[in-house]
Amino acid sequence: MQTAVPILHEVSYLEYKGKYKGLFSWILSTDHKRIGLMYMYAMMTFFLIGVMLGLAMKLELIAPGRTIMGPQTYNALFTVHGVIMIFMIVIPGLPAVFGNFMLPIMIGAKDVAFPKLNLLSWYIYMTGSILVICSVLFGNGIPDTGWTFYAPYSFKTGTNLLPAIFGAFVLGFASILTGLNFIVTIHRMRCPGMTWLKMPLFAWSLYGTAWIQLLATPVVGITLVLVALERIFGIGVFDPALGGDPVLYQHLFWIYSHPAVYVMILPAMGAISEIIPTFSQKHIFGYKAIVASTIAIAFVGYFVWGHHMFTSGMSGTAQYTFSILTFIVAIPSAIKVFNWISTMHKGSINPDIPFLWAISFIFVFMIGGFSGLVLGALATNVYVHDTAFVVAHFHFIVFGGVGFAFFGAIHYWYPKMFGRMYDKAWAKIGWAFFFVGFLTLYSPMFYLGMMGMPRRYYDYLPEFHAANILSTLGSWVMAFGLLIIIINLFRSAKNGAIAPMNPWNGKTLEWTVPSPPPTENFEDIPVYGEKDGPYEY
Amino acid sequence: MYILSNTVNASNFVSGVDKAFLLIMGISFVFLIGLTFTMLYFMYKYNNKKNPIATQIKGSNTLEVIWTVIPTILVLIMFYYGWAGWAPMRKAPKDTFNIKVTGRMWNYLFEYENGKKTDTLFVPMDKAVKLKLVSLDVIHGFFIPAFRIKEDVVPGREKMAWFIPQREGLFELFCTVYCGMNHSYMGSTVKVMPQPKFDAWYIDTIKHVSVAVDSPTATGQRIMKNIGCFACHTVDGTKLIGPTFKGIYGSKVVIQTNGQEHEVTADDAYIKRSIYDPNADIVKGFNKGLMQPYTGLLSEGDVQQITAYLKSLK
Ligand code: HEM
Ligand SMILES: [Cu+2]
Ligand SMILES: [Cu+2]
Numbered sequence: 001m002q003t004a005v006p007i008l009h010e011v012s013y014l015e016y017k018g019k020y021k022g023l024f025s026w027i028l029s030t031d032h033k034r035i036g037l038m039y040m041y042a043m044m045t046f047f048l049i050g051v052m053l054g055l056a057m058k059l060e061l062i063a064p065g066r067t068i069m070g071p072q073t074y075n076a077l078f079t080v081h082g083v084i085m086i087f088m089i090v091i092p093g094l095p096a097v098f099g100n101f102m103l104p105i106m107i108g109a110k111d112v113a114f115p116k117l118n119l120l121s122w123y124i125y126m127t128g129s130i131l132v133i134c135s136v137l138f139g140n141g142i143p144d145t146g147w148t149f150y151a152p153y154s155f156k157t158g159t160n161l162l163p164a165i166f167g168a169f170v171l172g173f174a175s176i177l178t179g180l181n182f183i184v185t186i187h188r189m190r191c192p193g194m195t196w197l198k199m200p201l202f203a204w205s206l207y208g209t210a211w212i213q214l215l216a217t218p219v220v221g222i223t224l225v226l227v228a229l230e231r232i233f234g235i236g237v238f239d240p241a242l243g244g245d246p247v248l249y250q251h252l253f254w255i256y257s258h259p260a261v262y263v264m265i266l267p268a269m270g271a272i273s274e275i276i277p278t279f280s281q282k283h284i285f286g287y288k289a290i291v292a293s294t295i296a297i298a299f300v301g302y303f304v305w306g307h308h309m310f311t312s313g314m315s316g317t318a319q320y321t322f323s324i325l326t327f328i329v330a331i332p333s334a335i336k337v338f339n340w341i342s343t344m345h346k347g348s349i350n351p352d353i354p355f356l357w358a359i360s361f362i363f364v365f366m367i368g369g370f371s372g373l374v375l376g377a378l379a380t381n382v383y384v385h386d387t388a389f390v391v392a393h394f395h396f397i398v399f400g401g402v403g404f405a406f407f408g409a410i411h412y413w414y415p416k417m418f419g420r421m422y423d424k425a426w427a428k429i430g431w432a433f434f435f436v437g438f439l440t441l442y443s444p445m446f447y448l449g450m451m452g453m454p455r456r457y458y459d460y461l462p463e464f465h466a467a468n469i470l471s472t473l474g475s476w477v478m479a480f481g482l483l484i485i486i487i488n489l490f491r492s493a494k495n496g497a498i499a500p501m502n503p504w505n506g507k508t509l510e511w512t513v514p515s516p517p518p519t520e521n522f523e524d525i526p527v528y529g530e531k532d533g534p535y536e537y
Numbered sequence: 538m539y540i541l542s543n544t545v546n547a548s549n550f551v552s553g554v555d556k557a558f559l560l561i562m563g564i565s566f567v568f569l570i571g572l573t574f575t576m577l578y579f580m581y582k583y584n585n586k587k588n589p590i591a592t593q594i595k596g597s598n599t600l601e602v603i604w605t606v607i608p609t610i611l612v613l614i615m616f617y618y619g620w621a622g623w624a625p626m627r628k629a630p631k632d633t634f635n636i637k638v639t640g641r642m643w644n645y646l647f648e649y650e651n652g653k654k655t656d657t658l659f660v661p662m663d664k665a666v667k668l669k670l671v672s673l674d675v676i677h678g679f680f681i682p683a684f685r686i687k688e689d690v691v692p693g694r695e696k697m698a699w700f701i702p703q704r705e706g707l708f709e710l711f712c713t714v715y716c717g718m719n720h721s722y723m724g725s726t727v728k729v730m731p732q733p734k735f736d737a738w739y740i741d742t743i744k745h746v747s748v749a750v751d752s753p754t755a756t757g758q759r760i761m762k763n764i765g766c767f768a769c770h771t772v773d774g775t776k777l778i779g780p781t782f783k784g785i786y787g788s789k790v791v792i793q794t795n796g797q798e799h800e801v802t803a804d805d806a807y808i809k810r811s812i813y814d815p816n817a818d819i820v821k822g823f824n825k826g827l828m829q830p831y832t833g834l835l836s837e838g839d840v841q842q843i844t845a846y847l848k849s850l851k
Contacts (some may be wrong), residue, residue: 078779153675163656240692247694285595323616341576345725346594367569370569374558377561378623383554384681386678386680387713451682452682
């Protein structure tokens with residue numbers, strides 16, 4: 001099928017010596033693989049900060065009353081935690097790291113369509129992130145609004161909110177530009193013979209995501225600008241005291257932020273759609289159904305934002321319309337799960353670590369999805385909205401979903417990215433602790449929500465105590481697993497065994513280039529023949 | 538779990554909500570367990586040691602149709618139950634017992650039609666109670682888990698919630714929309730009483746919970762405590778959301794009026810203005826818009842009592 005791969009050693013993208021040396025050879029590089037790694041290192045750092053804030057919150061919640069901090073600190077922690085995790089990690093997440101690194105190789109291109117724009121996106125991303133961090137380090141008081149910046153509290157609070165809002169605004173541009181870049185790359189740079197329906201599913205998921213990034217992000221941009229103007233000049237768009245409407249803010253915010261959930265989860269589903277066929281050594285089941293469901297999710301996802309606002313004040317008609325649309329958008333996700341599981345049927349399964357991440361992804365994603373049905377139905381939504389139930393639900397989706405897929409993807413593509421293999425025994429131990437810890441940490445929150453414990457609560461009634469203790473214990477087990485995983489990955493980048501070109505016997509194009517790939521990816525652009533395809537085993 | 542506990546039928550909405558809950562959870566559990574076991578079984582049965590060669594199957598249109606149609610039907614059933622449990626919440630009957638609920642940082646105030654004001658919600662059993670929800674500052678969330686009702690309390694809008702309490706007893710009430718520092722303390726209690734007991738309480742004319750008045754300043758302190766001034770102010774010198782009251786009376790305060798900074802002495806008039814129109818003069822170093830005007834909530838007499846108490850804080 002593809003052009004024969006030279007066995008002789010090519011200069012890999014890691015060793016490549018360009019115009020610049022040392023650090024500059026990275027931060028001035030327009031190589032999509034180096035940019036992908038730079039995103040990864042930045043995100044890993046922010047992620048660890050976010051995790052520590054999460055652990056501190058959980059420690060505070062181990063007992064009612066004051067444990068280690070006051071209420072204002074707790075409120076600042078969940079705000080900064082949420083802003084970091086959402087705007088700086090899971091929204092850019094998989095597209096920025098694995099999309100950048102793998103997309104061009106998977107479709108047989110030498111780089112993305114606009115390499116310089118790609119580097120610019122990274123700088124914009126870093127600028128936005130640094131602004132967010134500035135809001136914590138300087139000014140009078142750490143932002144305390146929650147990541148949703150709800151009006152009118154967001155212009156009443158005396159804390160240093162503007163840099164955080166501005167940071168989120170800037171981060172949006174990185175997202176828009178990356179989306180644009182990927183759309184053009186996918187349209188224009190697929191290798192000869194790779195028709196749309198021969199494109200790997202990960203590339204399809206990035207394509208769906210890119211359109212959401214491009215079309216939805218401007219909405220949050222303008223909304224954040226309005227909040228800033230409201231805060232500085234009191235323009236009276238959202239402030240009821242000036243005749244504005246705080247519920248309008250919520251509409252604008254969720255018109256972006258619900259599709260943003262799909263920006264997070266679609267690429268995660270894409271990565272899982274790559275891992276499962278490879279480890280089953282089998283053609284993906286229902287390729288076209290998965291593609292169609294990706295597009296359906298990206299499209300219908302625009303019309304369900306109202307499910308975040310069932311108690312805010314809308315007409316009854318609006319409420320049940322949003323409810324029914326929310327149920328409709330659940331179906332394509334279910335279709336994906338059915339197809340993934342069917343792919344395993346009659347496969348030849350190698351239960352190696354990326355596969356373990358993939359099936360644990362399916363498990364936690366199902367729990368997240370089913371709890372989403374509870375939130376989509378009107379009667380039950382009214383009951384559990386804004387309680388710990390919602391906190392459990394979105395951690396199961398964004399952390400269980402995106403996080404597990406991210407770890408799955410990194411264990412899957414690691415040998416390609418670094419040319420070395422991690423220690424598999426440690427990887428499994430880390431995974432086991434992480435998985436058990438994750439369930440212990442978040443499952444009790446479902447229960448707490450059903451008991452009626454509201455979210456964003458610094459203090460709680462004694463009847464919620466036992467479940468909170470369990471949850472905090474879980475956070476430690478999970479953190480321990482995470483530590484093992486990260487140390488293992490870090491150490492193996494230098495000391496791991498040399499990885500072969502195709503350790504998992506995958507069929508997508510990235511497995512046809514050396515590990516790590518050369519700077520230009522392909523010596524000659526591959527060509528897909530009549531019988532070739534990403535899943536032809 | 539509330540769903541299974543003694544709050545069964547604490548209000549007229551409980552059964553509708555819980556039915557939807559159990560239905561969705563039931564279907565979900567069946568699928569979760571079924572799919573998880575299928576996955577584990579495949580992993581065991583088609584392990585590459587047992588099954589070295591995979592059989593290539595690319596898909597099946599029949600299956601795709603089946604697993605699109607069946608979930609669609611199931612979610613529509615879920616939607617229906619969700620809708621059925623919720624629809625009655627939107628429509629209050631004609632003849633209701635009305636209470637006005639005012640949310641502010643960080644407490645709720647309940648006002649009854651005969652002028653009674655309380656910080657605990659008292660309601661008669663088996664009677665439709667209609668709440669008028671208003672907020673004086675930011676958005677709050679009005680949530681009584683045992684009754685399965687929740688409604689956001691949005692400034693600038695008048696929201697409605699209603700229910701029929703069906704069980705005697707005390708139930709928790711929470712604020713669910715994040716509203717600043719003491720959000721988690723913005724709770725209260727609902728007390729449901731049988732009609733005769735409620736009536737006896739209702740016609741009782743002593744408005745607030747009465748406390749023995751033993752010193753001239755105790756009344757002021759009590760008023761402030763009940764209405765929630767101490768959420769933002771202390772008397773021991775620590776600064777919270779607002780300035781401390783320690784030594785405030787007679788001190789020199791630097792304030793900003795329309796952006797102009799100047800100094801005033803905190804006298805009776807100043808304190809009165811600070812309570813009725815707090816955003817006219819802003820104490821330097823604090824933020825505008827946090828303290829809300831107490832006009833209509835505190836009478837001139839109340840303010841005099843408060844001032845007397847503040848005088849005593851040396
Ligand atoms: C060690 C890992 C983590 C722990 C221990 C943790 C814990 C928590 C806790 C305790 C809260 C506050 C809940 C409340 O008071 O209502 C919270 C909120 C939140 N978390 Fe996490 N979390 C973790 C990872 C993540 C990840 C990976 C994401 C995103 C992908 C995430 C996204 C959020 C968001 C969006 C909020 C809501 C913040 C808000 O209410 O404004 N968390 N988390
Ligand atoms: Cu949503
Ligand atoms: Cu509140």
